[in-house]
Amino acid sequence: MKAFLILEDGHVFTGTSIGSTREVISEIVFNTSMAGYLEVMSDPTYLGQAVCMTYPLIGNYGICYEDQESRSTWVDGVIVRELSRIPSNFRCVDTIQHFLTKHDIPGIAGIDTRALTRILREKGTMNGMITVEENYDLNTIIPRLKAYKKENAVETVSRREKKLVKGNGAKVALMDFGVRKSLVEALTERGCQVTVYPAQTSVETILKDAPDGVLLSNGPGDPKANPSIIEEIKKLYESEIPVMGIGLGHQLMALAAGGDTRKMKCGHRGSNYPVKGLETGMTYISSQSHGYEVDAAALEEKNIAKASFVNVNDGTNEGLDYIGKKIFTVQFQPAASEGVQYTSFLYNKFVEMMGGNK
Template structure:
């Protein structure tokens, strides 16, 4: 069946149906990862977005039961050059098309994803709609231009109640702004007791749990849309070590007086080089964000920039000059992507040791 992708600027891409037949509107973004489409589609940070995969063949190893980053996907659609009809992998349970239909997510394939990606890079992210070939294009374009997306993504993807992952070491409270399973998995693998709490949990409630540290998770959307979370982070500073990841990084920056802004087309992929300004080391990182900390705004805050993006110089890491708090814009747990940055969890341990007055050994 024929399908169309219509963009707010009037561009139209004609392709073939994939997944659900429903019509869906979302923010069209692109991801440059060659693998990991299952983790990407289930990442809560993609809430309300239509994902374009730049790698030309997607779905070749199918969908398995283990590699999801959330139980319920929140993406609005998938765009691929070609979807594999017959996946080949011993863990595969469903094809990409079958999984999309199972979750009522529309997709489109057989379009020029290279041209679409170049268009997004030139104009910035665009509102788009995946629909049938029988709609009035001019009317859809007008609807898209007048569409305003919701700003409550964090509240929709966050856990609704706290839960505990048992461990034998320190207690880590993870504030869930749309946390990927990979973050919890890596913290549990280190032996920590991980208490996951909703995004709107107050600082007093968190401190009453007697945590040894607090991790601010990744999540979707604009960090300024969750002002209560900024207040919570501000009230936690100085009381407990803090580690921010992705959206959590932006929230730490805002809590300390820095500013954030929307990027033209964001960073989404598993091959983004990051430089540690303290050591000069280059790390390949997995990223997914459309907002960034504005470097100039950090100057008059108690924060210092520790990492930058090699490609465009944007802020990738921050550290508080006086308190036990640091953050990174990328994903140390990867899922998917390179695992170069997993050592950042050791920095979290070092902060907890410092808080307890112990000596941390590498």
């Protein structure tokens, strides 16, 4: 069956329908990973987005449900050059085609993903539609695309009730803005006792449980769309408790401390982004999935924080250490299930900041 990808600038790509045949409007983004497509589809940071995988063959190792990053799938759609329909891997239990259909995720295959990526890089991320309707009307569709905006992103992906993940070491309060499973595992592997809290939990409620430290998780959307959460994080900033922030958590802490964030032209999404540690001078390969960046210069000028990591490709901020505080944040995922483990030492830094595993 034919399928069409329509961009808000009027570009139309024609391919083959994969997965669900329902029509979807979403933000169109690209991911440069060679593997990890299941992790991408189940990563809450991709809520409200259809993902173009730039690697030309997707699905060749099938689906292993143990690798899902969360309890559900969050992407609006999947865009690929070629979909492998005969997977080969000893861990494979399903095909990507069946997975997409099962979870009602529409997609399109057989288009020039390189051309699509060039458009998004040159013009910036834009909205689009995946549809199987051959008699589409651009004059009707394009205004709808330009008007699309995903609301209540963090509230949608955050858990509804508090959850305890037992451990024998430091007590970590994890604020769930769209947390990935691998983040929780990185803490429990270090012996931490992790309590996961819904995004809208008050700081007073969290501190009553007497944690040794607070972790602000990754998550989707515009950080400025969460004013009530930012107000709560201000209380953490003003406290003495150790805090680590990742992804959206990095951005929210910057806003809470009086800094600013801005939307990037096309964002960073993939498992191969180089970041340089300013203290060590070393460059690390990192996993990233974000469309907003922190204005680190503003925080440094006010002597609130100093940059700890920068992106080697474009110089954007990738980490902050807060002056006079037990707080540090990073934009990237310090340890990712796609295999990027080079910066997992940051979890050790957090544990040490909390006083170690007692």
